[in-house]
Amino acid sequence: MRVVFKYIWFLGMLLSTAFMYAQVDSDSIDQERRFTLRGSVIESETQDPIPNVNIEVNGGAYTTTDFSGEFRIQAKRGDELIVRHKDFETVYYTILSNERITVKVEPNEEEAKYKQKKFSRSNPNEFKSLIDSAETYLKKDAKRSIQFIESALIKSNSAKENAESYEVLGDIYMFWKQYDLAVSNYRISNQNMKTSIVKLKLAAAYKQNNNYQESIETYKEISKRKLSNWQLVQLYEGLGDVYFLTQSHQLSIDNYQKGLALAQKHLITPKITDLNSKIAQVYNVKGESLKAEGYFNKSMKLANTQNKKRAIEEKIKVADFQSTNNNYSSEIALRKEALEDINDIAYDSILDNASPLTSQKQNYKIGNAFALQKDYENAIPYLEKSIEEADSKEDLIVQKEATRKLHEIYRDAGQFDKALIAYQSYVELVDKLYIKKEQEISQAARFSKDIVSKQNRILSLESDRALTESQFQLTTEEAKRQKLIIYSLIGGVLLLLVTAFLMFKYIKQQRFANNLLALKSLRSQMNPHFIFNALNSVNSFIASNDERTANKYLTDFSLLMRAVLENSEEDFIPLEKEIKLLELYTKLEHFRFQDKFDYTINIDESIHVQDFVIPPMLLQPYIENAVWHGLRYKKTKGHLDIMITQTKSDEIKITITDDGIGRQKSKALKTEHQQKQNSKGMGNIKKRVSILNEMYKDKVDVLVDDFKDEEDVGTKVIVTLKKD
Template sequence: MLAQVSSKTQNSNTTFTVRGSVIESDTKKPITNVNIEVNGGSYTTTDFSGNFRIEVKKGDELTVKHKDFETVYYIIESNERITIEVKPSADELQYSKNKYSRTNPILFKSLIDSAETNLKKDAKKSIQFIEKALGTSNSAQENSEAYEVLGDIYVFWKQYDLAVSNYRISLQNKDANVVKLKLASAYKFNKNYQESLQTYNRINKKELSNWQLVQLYEGLGDVHLLTMSYEASINAFKEGLKVAQKHAISSKITDLNSKIAQVYNASGENKKAEGFFNESLKLANNQNKKRAVEEKIKVADFQNNINNYSSEIELRKEAIKYIKDIQRDSIIDNKSDLTLQKQNYKIGSAFALKKDYVNAIPYLKKSIEEADDREDIIVQKDATRKLSEVYRDAGEFDKALVAYQSYVDLVDKLYTIKEQEISQAARFSKDIVAKQNRILSLESDRALSESKYELNIEQAKRQKLIIYSLIGGLFLLLVAAFLMFKYIKQQRLANNLLALKSLRSQMNPHFIFNALNSVNSFIASNDERTANKYLTDFSLLMRAVLENSEEDFIQLEKEIELLKLYTKLEHFRFQDKFDYNILIDETINVSEFVIPPMLLQPYIENAVWHGLRYKKTKGFLEISMAQTNAEEIKITITDNGIGREKSKALKTENQQKQTSKGMGNIKKRVAILNAMYKDKVDVYVDDFQDAEDTGTKVIVTLKKD
C-alpha cells in the first residue's frame, strides 16, 4: 500500500497543533490505530474516525506508521490540516516462479538501459529495474552485466560496501577487467586500501586498453596518496602520465599533472608542486570552461597553502567569472567548489589573512548573501564566523558581536538540519539494504528454479547441481547476514552519534545568557574597557567550545585551557565570592589522555552558582589533577560552599519547578561514551566536609586510550 500526503495551510506559530486524518483513497474509509509521532517526542494514534491531532513545531518531521502501508515522512512547515490517502501500490513488483523461464534478451537489455537511465535520479527505481532484469536473465553474461550496473548504482549513492559485494558477484559470473577496475575503485572508496591495491595489481596490464591502463595507474596513485605513500603515488601517476601522453589522452594528461602536484604539495615539496600545477593549469585552459575553473580552484588552494594570498585571490577572481558562465548552462550543487559563495568566502578569508580587512568584509558579506540565496547553510555559517573575526580584528566589536550571534543561530540551525539528514540517510540505507537482500533472495530462488529445470533435462547431473545450488544459497545467505550485521552496527553508531550531538547542542545556554548580561551591565555602567576585556575572553572560550563541539573526545591539554579560561571568567564576575586554585601534577603527560569536551565545566558552574555564590564569607574553589597509576588520572573539584542540600533549600518556588538538565546531560554523555569506548570516564559526586558549610567534592576518573 502507498500513502499520499496533502495539506491545507493555516496560520503558523512557534508551537501549534496539527490536525489530520488517514483514509483509504478509493473508499474514503478512515483507518484507525495509525501511529503518529514527531522527532521531538510527541506521539498519538488515529481515532475511530481516522482523525488525529498532535503538538509540533515548525521543522519537525512527522512519521506516520501502520502495518498495512508504507511509512510516511513529512516535514511540518506551518499549522496545517494534513490528509493522508492510502492506496494499493501500482508499482509494487510481484514475482512468481514461472517468471524465471527463458525470456527475450531484448527485454533484459531494455531493463538494464532503464536502470542506467534512472541511476542518478532515483536509486530505488533503478534497483527495481535490476530486480526485473535478474528475473529475466538467461545467462551468466547477463547476470554479470546486471550486478555490474547494480554496483554502479551503489557507488553513485555512496553505498560502497554494497558496491563491492555486487562487483564481486558480477566477476563470479564473468571475469572482466572493466569490472575489476570498478571493484578496486569501490574498495578504495570503502577505505579497504590493501584490498584495492591487491585488486589493481592482479589485473593483467597487457589485456587493458590504453584508457583502462591510465585508469589503473591513476587508481594506484590515488590509493598510495590516501595511505601517505607519496613516492609510490608519484611513480604510479607518472606511469599513467606516460601512457596518456603517448596516446594523446588529453583529459588524463591534465588530471595526472594536477594529481602529481597534489602529492608533491602533500609531501611538502612545494617547488615541484608549483611546476606541475602550472602545467595542469595551462592544459586545463585549453579544455572546457568547467575543467579550467576546477583547476584554477585547485591551484588557488595550493597558493593558499604556501601563503601566497595575492596569487590565490587573483585565481579565485578569474574562477568566479567562469563560474557565472557555467551556472547559466548547468545546475551546480552546493557541495561543489564551483559555487560563487564558496569562492567569495575564500577570497574574503585570503584578504583577512593579509590583514586587509577593508577588502575582506565586502567579499564575506557577498558570500553570506549568496549562500543564503542558495540555501548553503554551511558556507553561510563559515562566512559569518569569519566576518565576526574580521570585525573583531578590525576593532569593530559591536559588529563582531552581532555577526557572532548570527553565527551561533546558524550553528543551531545546522545541527537541526544535520540531525534530519542523519535520520533520512539511515532510512535510505535501510531501504537500500532491504532491496539488496531482496535481490539476493531473488537470485537464490532463480538459481534453485534453474537447477530444477536442468534436473528435468539431465537426470545424470542431479547430485552435482543440488550441491552447487546449496553452496550458492548458503553464500548468498552469509552475504545477507553480513550486510544486515553491518547495517545494525552502523545504525547503532549513528543513533549514539545523534544522541551525543543532541546533548552537546544543549550545553551552557544559561552561561552564554548570563555572560552576555554581564557584558550588558558593564556597558550600561560605562565600563567599556572591562566589557571589552570580558567579551574578548568570552569569545575565545565560545570559539574553542564550538570548534570542539563535533568531537567525542579532545586532548586533555585543550580541556585544561578551556577550564582555566572558564574559571577565570566566573571569578571575574564573582571576585568577592571566592578565590580559586588549579593544581596540575607535573608528572601527568597530558598528550596521552583525552576527555569529552566541556565535561568538567558544569561541575565548576554548579560549585560557583549553587555553592560559593550564596556563601556569606569568601569561599574557595580548588581543581586538582593527579595521576593515580600509569593508565588513569583523577580530577578533583572541591568547594567549601553551602552544599547541595542547603542550595536546594534556597531555591525559589519557581526555580524548584524547573529541572536543570546540565547534570542529566553529563550522565547521559558519559554513559553513551563509555558504551562506545569501553568505560573511559567515571564520575563521583559527594559532600566534602561535615560542617556548617558542607561543600561539594566531584571526582572524575579518566582512563588512557
C-alpha cells in the same frame, strides 16, 4: 557468402527521450559525457551472431564483437561509429545517445548494388530492455533502477546475461556510494563471465571501499592487451590514485606518468588535463612545490582550451595549491577569476552546495585568504557576501564557517560588539546544522535499509534460481548443484552478516558523531549567557563613572574569556586549568558583589590535579547560581565555599556550598522569564553530563541539595569526578 548491411535498430524509443534530456549539458567536460555504448551484430534471417567485427569510434576507442556478436565501446554524443567487416560495406553512423543498437545484415547478393546503409528502430528483447531501463534510471531513482535489474535477472537465460545484470547493479551502487555492495556485485558479475571492463570497475570499487591492496591486485591482474587506449589510461590513473591514497607517492607518480604518456600519444585530451593535475597534487604533498607548480600550469592551460566549467575546476585546484603554500595573493587572484567565470556559467549549469564551484565557497575562501594576510578591511566584504549567498542557497556549512571567521576577525580587530553578534549568529547556525545533519542521517539510514532489502531480494532470487535449476539435473550432477546451493546460501548469509555489522558500525559511529556535535552545541550555548552577564557588569561600572574599576574588571574578564574560548572545542580539560578558571571567575563575581559574600577555595594537598580532567564550563554555572540566585538576595553577608577532596584513588569530589536564601525562596523571587532561563541552563548541564556519561562510561556525577536546616538554607552541589 557476401553480406550487405541492411539496417541498425535502435532500442528503447521511449527511454531514449528521457535519457537524452538528462544528458544534455553543454558545459560538461568530455569525461563526464562519455558512456558505454552497447550493441550487437547479427544476421537478419538466422539471428546468428557475427563475431570479430571491427568496431571503432573516431575518438580513439576500438573493440571487436565477441562470440555472441555483442560489443561495448566508450563513446559520447556526436562521435562517429565505424563498423567494418570483410563481408559487408563499412558503415558510418553518428552517435546520438547511449541506447543499445543492433546491426542486422542479410545474405542478399541482388541488393548489393544499392550500397545504402539503412538504420531503423526495433523492439528490444525483454531482457535487454530491462537492462537499458535500469541504466536510464541509474542516476535518478536507485530503487526503480534496482527493480529493473531484479526483473532482468528473472528473464536472464545465460551466465553472460547474469554477468551483465550484476555489472549494472554494481554501477548503481557505485553511483549511490554503496561501495561495499558495488564490490559484491562486480565480483558476482566477474564470476559469471570474466571481462576486463568489469575488473576495472571492481578495482575502482575496492579503492572507494578503502580495500587498497585488493584494488592494487585487481588492477595488476587485468590483461592490458584486452583494453582500449582509453581503458588503459584509466587503469594507470586508477593505480596512481590508490598508491596516492596509500602514500606511495613515487609509485603514484610513475603510474600517472604512464597514463599521461599514453593519453598524449592517442590525443585523449580530458585525461591529459586530469593526469597533469594529479601529478601536481602528488608533488605538492611530497613538498616539491616547484614541480607541482609546473604541472599545475600545464593543466591550467589545457583546461582553458576545454569548456569553461573544466577551466574553473582547475583554477580552484591551483588556488588551493597556492593556499597550502601560503601564496595568498596568487590564491586570491585565481579565486577572483574563478568567481567571475562561475557567475558566467551560473545561468546554464546547476551547481549543488556540495560542488566546490559555488560562489559562496569562493567568496569565503577569498575572505579567509585576506584574513590570513591580516587584511581585515578586504576580508570582511567577501565574508559578508559569502554569508548572504550561502543563506540564499541554504548552504549552512559555508554560512557557519564564514560567520565563524567573521567573528574571529571582529574579535582580533577589537570590535567586540560586532564579534558578539557574529558569535551569536554562529551559535544559531551550529544548532540549525545539527538539526539538518540529524535529518540527513535519518534519511541516509532509511535509504541504506531499502537498498540492503532490495539486494537481499536479489540474492534470494539468485538462490531460488539455483534451486529450481538443480531439480532438472542428472543424479551425478545433482550432488554438485546442491553443494553450490549450500555455498551460495552460506555466502548470502555471510554477506547479510557483514552488511549488518557494517550498518551497526556505521550507526554507532554516527551516534558518536551526533553526541560530539550535541556537546559542542551545548557548550556553545553556555558562552553567550556568561558573556552577557559579564558585559552587564562592565556596563554598570561605566555607568557609575567608575572607569578604573571597569578597566580592572575588563582586564580580568578578557583573560577569562580567552581561556573559555580556547577550551570551548574540548570535551575535557585538565582539572588544574579548570581550577584556575574557577578562581578567576569567582574573583570577578566577588569583585562585583563584595558586600554580599566572601569566598574560599580549598584544595586537598594530596590530590594530584594533573591526573584528572573535567568537562569545561561544568562548575561555573553552579557558582553563578550560588551568587546570583542565593547570596545576592541574602540580608546579611554570606559565604561561598568551594572544596576539592579525594575520596578514592581514582575519584575526587568537588563540593560547592553557599548559605544563601536557598532554591525555594530564589524560585519564588524570580519572574516567569527568569525561571524559564534558569531551567534551560540547568537542563543544558544535565544534557551535557548525560551525553558525557554515555560516551565515557559514567565519568561525572552531580548531586544538588539543601545545605542546612535554617532560615537561609543555602545550596550544596556535589560533583563526583572519576579518573580515566
